[in-house]
Amino acid sequence: MPPLIKRGVILDDAYMLVRGAATLADVPEGVPVIVPLALWVAEREALAARGDVGVWLAPADDPVALANDVRVLKVIAIDFPSFTDGRGYSSARILRDRFGYRGELRAVGDIQRDQLYYLFQVGFDAFSLPEGKDPQAALSGIVDFSDGYQITQSRTPWFRRRDAMRGSPQ
Amino acid sequence: MYRYDHFDQRVIDERVAQFRDQTRRYLAGELSDDDFRPLRLQNGLYIQKHAPMLRISIPYGQLSTKQLRTLAHIGRTYDRGYGHFTTRQNIQFNWPHVEQVPDILADLARVEMHAIQTSGNCIRNISADHFAGVAGDETVDARPYSELVRQWATLHPEFAYLPRKFKIALSGALHDRAAILVHDIGLQIVIGEAGEVGFRVAVGGGLGRTPMIGHVIREFLPRNEILNYLDAILRVYNRFGRRDNKYKARIKILVKERTPDVFRRDVEAEWEHLRGGPATVPAEEFERLAGFFVPPAYEHLPGDDPAFRAALADNRAFANWAQRNLHPHKVPGYMIVTLSLKKTGIPPGDVTSDQMDAVAHLADRYSFGELRVSHEQNLIFTDVKQSELLSLWQQLKGLGLATPNIGLLTNIICCPGGDFCSLANAKSIPIAEAIQRRFDDLDYLHDIGELDLNISGCMNACGHHHVGHIGVLGVDKNGSEWYQVSIGGNQGEHAALGKVIGPSFAADEMPDVVSRLIETYVDIRHEEERFVDTVRRVGIDPFKERVYAPAH
Numbered sequence: 061m062p063p064l065i066k067r068g069v070i071l072d073d074a075y076m077l078v079r080g081a082a083t084l085a086d087v088p089e090g091v092p093v094i095v096p097l098a099l100w101v102a103e104r105e106a107l108a109a110r111g112d113v114g115v116w117l118a119p120a121d122d123p124v125a126l127a128n129d130v131r132v133l134k135v136i137a138i139d140f141p142s143f144t145d146g147r148g149y150s151s152a153r154i155l156r157d158r159f160g161y162r163g164e165l166r167a168v169g170d171i172q173r174d175q176l177y178y179l180f181q182v183g184f185d186a187f188s189l190p191e192g193k194d195p196q197a198a199l200s201g202i203v204d205f206s207d208g209y210q211i212t213q214s215r216t217p218w219f220r221r222r223d224a225m226r227g228s229p230q
Numbered sequence: 231m232y233r234y235d236h237f238d239q240r241v242i243d244e245r246v247a248q249f250r251d252q253t254r255r256y257l258a259g260e261l262s263d264d265d266f267r268p269l270r271l272q273n274g275l276y277i278q279k280h281a282p283m284l285r286i287s288i289p290y291g292q293l294s295t296k297q298l299r300t301l302a303h304i305g306r307t308y309d310r311g312y313g314h315f316t317t318r319q320n321i322q323f324n325w326p327h328v329e330q331v332p333d334i335l336a337d338l339a340r341v342e343m344h345a346i347q348t349s350g351n352c353i354r355n356i357s358a359d360h361f362a363g364v365a366g367d368e369t370v371d372a373r374p375y376s377e378l379v380r381q382w383a384t385l386h387p388e389f390a391y392l393p394r395k396f397k398i399a400l401s402g403a404l405h406d407r408a409a410i411l412v413h414d415i416g417l418q419i420v421i422g423e424a425g426e427v428g429f430r431v432a433v434g435g436g437l438g439r440t441p442m443i444g445h446v447i448r449e450f451l452p453r454n455e456i457l458n459y460l461d462a463i464l465r466v467y468n469r470f471g472r473r474d475n476k477y478k479a480r481i482k483i484l485v486k487e488r489t490p491d492v493f494r495r496d497v498e499a500e501w502e503h504l505r506g507g508p509a510t511v512p513a514e515e516f517e518r519l520a521g522f523f524v525p526p527a528y529e530h531l532p533g534d535d536p537a538f539r540a541a542l543a544d545n546r547a548f549a550n551w552a553q554r555n556l557h558p559h560k561v562p563g564y565m566i567v568t569l570s571l572k573k574t575g576i577p578p579g580d581v582t583s584d585q586m587d588a589v590a591h592l593a594d595r596y597s598f599g600e601l602r603v604s605h606e607q608n609l610i611f612t613d614v615k616q617s618e619l620l621s622l623w624q625q626l627k628g629l630g631l632a633t634p635n636i637g638l639l640t641n642i643i644c645c646p647g648g649d650f651c652s653l654a655n656a657k658s659i660p661i662a663e664a665i666q667r668r669f670d671d672l673d674y675l676h677d678i679g680e681l682d683l684n685i686s687g688c689m690n691a692c693g694h695h696h697v698g699h700i701g702v703l704g705v706d707k708n709g710s711e712w713y714q715v716s717i718g719g720n721q722g723e724h725a726a727l728g729k730v731i732g733p734s735f736a737a738d739e740m741p742d743v744v745s746r747l748i749e750t751y752v753d754i755r756h757e758e759e760r761f762v763d764t765v766r767r768v769g770i771d772p773f774k775e776r777v778y779a780p781a782h
Contacts, residue, residue, distance in 0.1 A: 086477060107776045144268050144351070146391025150468045153388055158425060158503050176268055181387035206240065209381045210388075211509045217457070218237060218381075219515040 063195045066164065066186040070195045070203065073188060075114060075135060077168060094137050097121045108132055116168065117148040124155045130161040137188070140169035149182045156183035156213055173201030181212035231256030231600055232377045232522045234342045241384065242339045245346060249273050250332035256488055257329060272390065274336070274345030281325045283650070284346040286338060290358035290376040291603040292398070298601065300341045302586035308334050313586070314573060315579040317694055318397070319357050319603045319644060320348055334583050346384060351392045353383040353464070358400045359408045360604040363523055364612045366560045369682035370402035370427055371420040371754035374519035375453070376746050378511065382457050389464050394473035394479035396464070411444045411604060411725040412697060413433045414481045415463060420450065427453045433463060433493065435689035441727045442482045447497060453516065457509045462500035466493070487750045488627035506665055526598040526613060531563025535616035550672060551623055551634040563608055563616055565599075569609040569626060570633040570641065574666035577659040578644040579607035588629050596622050606643055608636065639681040639748070647687030647704065648711065654687035656704025656711035661685055661740050668741035678748055680760045682721065697721040699762040700747060701728045702740070713740055715772055717747065718765040731774045750776045
């Protein structure tokens with residue numbers, strides 16, 4: 061099983077990413093799976109009943125389709141076919157900020173250590189690296205920067221905290 | 231000007247460390263060319279024709295003399311003793327070595343500078359009115375707001391991998407000197423009915439292959455919502471901007487394809503989710519930022535200095551320079567001085583390291599130790615006493631920085647072109663020089679009056695040719711270099727795109743073509759009418775006929 065970085069730790073990945081599944085028949089039983097959004101939307105009842113099914117979004121998939129599933133799903137993955145396609149960053153923020161999704165949000169596809177800091181800041185807490193990439197080296201990418209200006213998953217904008225540190229009321 | 235605190239400094243220092251490691255991995259073969267490219271571009275590093283090119287950010291064009299001395303040092307130590315100021319108020323160096331770039335960035339970080347997001351598909355350097363804070367027509371000083379936007383844009387986690395580059399400009403004056411309507415986002419700072427500060431937001435302007443004037447999507451945005459609103463615009467663009475074709479990937483294409491109305495609805499719907507949230511900017515933050523831009527210790531002076539008046543009357547060369555290169559200042563007794571980087575024979579925007587050191591010395595002595603870079607690729611001293619103008623002019627003349635051509639035909643905006651840039655279809659610098667040589671008669675030049683001539687070596691339009699009164703675009707025809715000419719473009723609040731007059735020309739025809747355009751104008755102009763006004767009145771036909779008429 062490919063290694064997974066989750067919340068700063070390297071683990072064996074329990075989930076199988078099912079990229080091509082078009083019908084329920086394509087989904088293996090007996091192993092936790094992550095299925096495409098289209099299949100989840102079509103077979104939501106049956107898949108949710110399994111209790112071990114996550115959903116993955118392609119860059120163009122609308123995260124709004126999962127608005128009512130954020131309490132049910134334990135794993136949502138967002139695919140980056142190329143690391144230069146940044147749509148998944150906005151999808152992540154919509155899931156986290158707008159819908160309050162608190163489960164595992166994993167980045168899959170063409171991601172490397174140089175993307176992990178940004179990915180982590182927009183709300184990804186798990187990273188499935190491509191074959192052959194050293195997860196230990198990649199881990200250090202998460203902390204390339206110790207802080208930043210913008211609002212992110214882990215912090216409010218710096219201008220709010222700076223004033224709070226001075227003790228002035230907001 | 232803005233000064234870093236420990237927080238800003240740490241961000242920049244960590245960026246240097248990150249890029250040093252990325253460069254090490256690249257040189258060790260651990261990062262492929264393809265994987266390194268977007269990373270180096272977001273640090274301003276291109277691989278060019280002859281050598282790498284490093285573009286350094288000068289936020290909203292403001293520089294301290296300490297920073298300028300560091301740029302001189304970089305030119306001397308890592309390059310060939312000069313730098314090139316760009317149309318985004320940045321500076322670029324054309325000959326650094328890849329392995330030395332981390333050291334250059336470390337030197338820059340020591341003076342609160344960096345190369346973050348000066349290239350690549352991300353939010354680029356924030357540009358603003360180069361007269362902000364001192365112009366007489368100013369409503370609100372754009373610099374504190376520009377700094378807020380700069381901080382928001384710096385290493386924004388959500389928007390590092392956009393469909394294409396993204397440029398934002400701000401102006402707080404009546405006259406738009408920052409070309410905000412040809413930016414992806416143009417922010418005009420305005421005062422609301424109750425005296426509150428806000429923004430008029432234009433989106434989807436841009437030059438390049440498909441030039442467009444920006445559409446105003448919100449007439450008044452309260453200032454505390456600015457970052458929420460920018461997040462909303464960028465999120466809509468990041469999600470829905472085209473990624474299948476890089477020539478259709480700018481936000482202007484999305485705005486056009488959706489229509490400005492639909493685009494506005496999308497942005498406003500996204501904004502509803504963000505509005506009033508944690509990124510809403512408290513009044514204290516605006517006050518804090520404004521505190522960095524308080525006016526310097528101006529003396530109380532009479533509005534008109536007698537010695538200055540006398541020098542104008544006595545010295546024609548000084549008077550010529552004063553007429554073209556000075557602008558009124560909001561404080562009596564002071565003037566804004568533009569140092570022309572458009573001397574004939576020197577590539578527009580180029581400055582040597584020795585000149586930079588000398589300019590730093592003069593800015594310390596005459597203008598409170600600060601200066602500006604304009605998008606027209608000149609340098610500006612914003613705060614010079616009238617009584618010291620003559621002395622300053624004499625010294626600038628000695629440095630070759632007093633060409634009296636601001637606003638005139640020879641103040642050419644020009645990209646580096648085919649001499650340096652691997653994207654270019656054609657050379658641009660030799661064309662600029664040939665035209666400058668043709669118009670070397672100062673009296674004629676002043677008689678022609680205000681004229682913006684802009685040259686781009688390819689349709690990426692770094693030389694802003696679409697908004698030149700005369701625009702020149704380098705094109706490739708069967709492997710040779712040709713030049714397409716347009717007239718009637720304009721920058722500023724009356725932004726307009728020029729119209730192409732006809733088939734393109736060979737390089738050696740260009741001075742004649744410009745001469746014929748100018749002769750046509752001189753023949754048919756009305757009193758007080760600028761070239762661009764004449765084109766607007768009569769259309770392009772009279773110009774076209776003259777230019778394409780058979781010789782003799």
